[in-house]
Amino acid sequence: MAIVEGQDEEGDLKPEKDIAPSSPSIPSKDMVAKNEGLIVFFPGIPGCAKSALCKEILNAPGGLGDDRPVHSLMGDLIKGRYWQKVADERRRKPYSIMLADKNAPNEEVWRQVGFCIC
Secondary structure, three states: OOEEOOEEOOOOOOOOOOOOOOOOOOOHHHOOOOOOOEEEEOOOOOOOOHHHHHHHHHHOOOOOOOOOOEEEEOOOOOOOOHHHHHHHHHHHOOOOEEEEOOOOOOHHHHHHHOOOOO
């Protein structure tokens, strides 16, 4: 194989056909059923722009490409126990997607919010 100035000098290269780029696909086993809610949280350190990321996701055209309502509880603006408020929202809106802009919860919080740690 030799390409000199954009030409196939040896004639052993086959031209590429126009192929549409593949779109990212999510294996079905990695998807959350539409009849279930979802809590999205961002592990990280304080000050790593979790709130800004949540705002961008909320303002993105088409949202998350999902028909479930998406909402966020801004951790900097919530007075009181943040994860308790997340649990309350989850009970009120069990099919929604909640963006939680707090640091990753601990095991006690998972129990409170209603998840199982596996």
